[in-house]
Amino acid sequence: MPLDAPAERLEASGTALADDVYALLARAILDGRLAPGERIRDVEIADLYGISRTPVREAIQRLANQGLLEIAAHRYTRVTIPDDSSRAEAIEYIGQLSGVAARLAVMRATDEELAEISELLDQIAVAAADADPRELSTLMVALFRRITHVSRNRMLIQTLREIHLPVARLLVGWTPHPDDPILRAESFVRLRDAFLARDADEAERIVREQHPLA
Template sequence: MTDPQASLGKRLAPLTIDGAPLAEKVFDIVGDAIATGVLPPGERVNDKEIASALGVSRTPVREALQRLTWVGLIETAPSRYTRVTAVTEEAVASTLEYAGMQASVALRLAMRRMDAAELDGALVLLDEMIVQAEAGESRALLRASQEFLGYLVARSGNPVFMRVMKEADLLVSRNLRHLRQLPESAKLRTDAFRHLREAMLAGDADAAEHWFRAQHGVGVDLAL
């Protein structure tokens, strides 16, 4: 686990040069640090310190922090602070609702456009979700669910949707990473996943969307 008292330079992932815009790279690095808890809720950040830690100018850092503010991971009070936002129970509940709705949109779009090989790939990821749900492995289930959703988004064929989902992904990951599946909900969730699998194989987007939405928020401990 990362020491929260360690210098920012030791906590942030290194910046690599690969041709991507610097502001985009800083956004990804700082956003990932927030999403994973390396930069915890309430921690104050400033463009000068981040720029020094990453070895870049303050301009791309400011641009990245503005985007992170829009996403909801950073909040500012002029002349007072720039800090990581808090995770509240209300935020968790609303994020879970949002994730369920957007995931079903990704599923419907992907089902329109995936070929047989891509469908097989999606089912492999869904099968892993079923395994982890049955085992009650909440962290592994969350990772498997994120991989499944990412796969669907990448095959949605809609650049606007893909961009919006990328912007929101960090906030969703941060707000929901503590969630735990309640033991008594395992059967309900795995049943929904199996129905989802059958619907995807049948090419029934309406049924697939129904079952994907049905399992979101079922038997989840929302407590922080």
């Protein structure tokens, strides 16, 4: 497995140790070190990090529940292979949630939070113009997380916790509408202006426009 051995062995215990392994494996899947279809073995991970197999198995099960790993009992555990339909559904889903989150964030954000969102949108506009899909999708996920927290809606925030990893993984390399990099960058400038003007209708409209329904 293309995982780097840690400088030191993991020192946590119990649930915290399983959380650490979960985070390490999730990061490796998101950044591509564990590629789609790659098989993973709990004994190898346990040996690599100097821990027992129990927290590794717990972490693997959590990732399987979120759709990042596929477990075939007594045969293999491997990284799932996303398909086009899964990505399309994720784009639709995140677009609808993001639209609601954007509306609430515009209404409830402090001036300081609006300034932070504005700065993030400026970064996204640059990435969109540069046509860097991986950087753009990473920043888009960061934006969704930020506006969701600023929405101060506990149901949205809980949903984010549950879907963050699978959605982030499906959106790697995805570029929002429109296809033209210049027009795409302009859409994020307009979204920034809508946030700063506290125009909730316009912010929601632009976000939904960037995530068109299939």
